[in-house]
Amino acid sequence: TTTTETRKFEAEVAQVLHLVTHSLYSHKEIFLRELISNASDACDKLRFEAIANPALTAGDGELHIDVSWDKAARTVTLRDNGIGMSRDEVVANIGSIASSGTRRFLEALGEEKKADARLIGQFGVGFYSAFVVADRVTVLTRRADAAPEDGVRWESDGRGEYTLDAATLPERGTTIVLHLKDGEDDFLDGWKLRSLVRKYSDHVAFPIRMPKEAPPAAEGEDARAEAAPEWETANDASALWTKSKSDIPDDDYKAFYKSLGHDFNDPAAWTHNRVEGSQSFTTLLYLPAQPPFDLMLGGRDERKGLKLYIKRVFVMDAAEELLPNYLRFVRGVVDADDLPLNVSREILQQNRQLERIRGACVKRVLDLIEKLSRDEPEAFAAFLKAFGNTLKEGIVEDHGNRERIAKLLRFASTKGEGATQAVSLDDYVGRMPPGQDPIWYITADGYKAAAGSPQLEAFRAKDIEVLLMFDRIDEWMLGHLHEYAGKPLKNVAKGELPLDAADKAKQDEAAQAAAPLVERIKSLLGERVADVRVSARLTDSPSCLALADYDMAPHLARLLREAGQ
Ligand code: ADP
Numbered sequence: 001t002t003t004t005e006t007r008k009f010e011a012e013v014a015q016v017l018h019l020v021t022h023s024l025y026s027h028k029e030i031f032l033r034e035l036i037s038n039a040s041d042a043c044d045k046l047r048f049e050a051i052a053n054p055a056l057t058a059g060d061g062e063l064h065i066d067v068s069w070d071k072a073a074r075t076v077t078l079r080d081n082g083i084g085m086s087r088d089e090v091v092a093n094i095g096s097i098a099s100s101g102t103r104r105f106l107e108a109l110g111e112e113k114k115a116d117a118r119l120i121g122q123f124g125v126g127f128y129s130a131f132v133v134a135d136r137v138t139v140l141t142r143r144a145d146a147a148p149e150d151g152v153r154w155e156s157d158g159r160g161e162y163t164l165d166a167a168t169l170p171e172r173g174t175t176i177v178l179h180l181k182d183g184e185d186d187f188l189d190g191w192k193l194r195s196l197v198r199k200y201s202d203h204v205a206f207p208i209r210m211p212k213e214a215p216p217a218a219e220g221e222d223a224r225a226e227a228a229p230e231w232e233t234a235n236d237a238s239a240l241w242t243k244s245k246s247d248i249p250d251d252d253y254k255a256f257y258k259s260l261g262h263d264f265n266d267p268a269a270w271t272h273n274r275v276e277g278s279q280s281f282t283t284l285l286y287l288p289a290q291p292p293f294d295l296m297l298g299g300r301d302e303r304k305g306l307k308l309y310i311k312r313v314f315v316m317d318a319a320e321e322l323l324p325n326y327l328r329f330v331r332g333v334v335d336a337d338d339l340p341l342n343v344s345r346e347i348l349q350q351n352r353q354l355e356r357i358r359g360a361c362v363k364r365v366l367d368l369i370e371k372l373s374r375d376e377p378e379a380f381a382a383f384l385k386a387f388g389n390t391l392k393e394g395i396v397e398d399h400g401n402r403e404r405i406a407k408l409l410r411f412a413s414t415k416g417e418g419a420t421q422a423v424s425l426d427d428y429v430g431r432m433p434p435g436q437d438p439i440w441y442i443t444a445d446g447y448k449a450a451a452g453s454p455q456l457e458a459f460r461a462k463d464i465e466v467l468l469m470f471d472r473i474d475e476w477m478l479g480h481l482h483e484y485a486g487k488p489l490k491n492v493a494k495g496e497l498p499l500d501a502a503d504k505a506k507q508d509e510a511a512q513a514a515a516p517l518v519e520r521i522k523s524l525l526g527e528r529v530a531d532v533r534v535s536a537r538l539t540d541s542p543s544c545l546a547l548a549d550y551d552m553a554p555h556l557a558r559l560l561r562e563a564g565q
């Protein structure tokens with residue numbers, strides 16, 4: 001007594017279906033990620049319900065997701081032994097707007113319900129993405145607490161109607177059969193499917209199994225004859241970051257770092273944290289030991305290497321959403337429990353929860369660099385060599401963490417070892433003699449120009465330390481770093497060196513004596529200088545150029561002139 005019931009999709013579902021199938025063209029492959037993520041959710045739900053009702057998983061306790069294909073029938077099939085659906089649930093979940101993914105999708109489209117192809121491309125669109133590659137989809141499902149006769153068969157061509165039938169299904173869970181459209185035969189390939197599983201679902205915590213591919217059939221022998229397939233797991237099936245720290249050996253951390261791509265070397269350091277609370281998330285963040293190519297080439301556009309997962313499902317590379325630009329060298333994973341899986345990049349950028357996660361990531365990374373500076377000076381020096389100048393951008397970019405970032409920087413100094421950049425601002429402040437207020441520095445376009453500048457003569461004579469800044473970014477950075485630990489940072493070429501009383505008397509005397517000379521030089525140089533003064537800043541050289549407090553450094557002015565500004 002099987003009766004087929006035909007129903008219409010809710011109007012909005014039909015609308016979504018139309019948009020999805022017509023706009024997702026360049027992102028077809030995400031159907032697999034979406035269906036696997038639903039299967040994984042279904043396994044999660046069953047696992048949870050079985051806590052109260054162990055009978056639900058009796059006899060079949062190992063939750064898994066199977067992906068298979070049939071070249072002759074031109075189908076791709078996903079099967080999970082998760083929670084399954086009752087007839088009412090099928091109607092509610094995949095025939096109406098109730099599904100969370102679809103609702104969010106429509107919300108994101110806004111009032112006009114006009115789909116920007118780009119927006120859709122970045123969207124997960126849930127179950128309906130099946131119709132991007134299939135012109136007919138069959139769902140066979142049986143809820144874990146239902147009898148075999150109470151299974152359901154749902155089928156649709158995705159054009160406005162679907163059918164419902166009763167079905168007898170010996171096993172709980174859901175099977176989804178995609179009857180591929182013409183031209184989608186690419187997906188009838190084990191290698192292709194496996195690579196998609198690895199790309200998008202490697203860290204789904206349930207095994208995603210695929211049939212072991214049989215060796216080519218011998219003559220006259222049908223190798224694929226009726227035998228039940230032998231399954232092998234295609235994904236890693238253990239999300240490393242979900243394990244507890246004490247269970248993860250360093251080698252696993254290192255191997256995982258390499259599996260993220262971009263680097264074949266071991267990382268310099270990592271930090272792994274779980275935050276529980278009103279909002280729960282896990283971060284596993286790495287500092288590379290070597291600069292990757294994109295940074296070496298100065299490229300900023302490709303910011304990969306920080307992956308956003310939502311409940312162990314890979315959502316997108318989200319380095320820009322999760323970290324400020326000056327920490328772009330960080331690699332790793334953020335796994336958020338409470339973000340909608342189908343979130344778009346645009347929505348992410350304004351997401352409050354993400355802001356909190358971002359703040360936590362920045363803090364973790366700065367903590368990690370600080371720890372490296374304390375515990376592993378050599379690794380830290382190598383790290384700064386690779387990324388120190390990138391980090392300096394943070395002085396400009398991240399006001400809130402300016403002091404913390406400044407603390408991490410290292411400079412050459414008149415009391416350091418040659419051009420080696422190893423003196424911290426704390427070192428400097430720690431050895432300031434009583435009575436000295438400013439942290440003195442000089443900028444130049446190279447170590448020699450800085451260290452050999454006549455501006456330093458008076459400071460040397462008085463044994464006052466001066467930091468030597470000669471990286472391209474320093475001038476820009478110093479424009480935003482006015483003080484550290486309550487001490488002002490001052491350029492030796494700007495303003496006047498403060499004098500003690502004896503010096504002051506000597507200088508007044510000298511100034512009087514030299515007054516006629518000064519007048520004569522002024523009249524000779526005329527408009528070319530703002531002022532000519534007798535100065536205490538020199539001991540050996542007869543004269544030097546000085547800058548007023550707000551003047552541009554000479555080498556920067558030269559750079560700008562060269563750039564045609
Ligand atoms: P979302 O996953 O965001 O809820 P989807 O369109 O992907 O949106 O799925 C719609 C709903 O259909 C799910 O919420 C779930 O209730 C149901 N569903 C989909 N696939 C399965 C499955 N394999 N097992 C059980 N329920 C499923």
Ligand code: MG
Pocket residue numbers: 034037038101126127
């Ligand atoms: Mg889904």
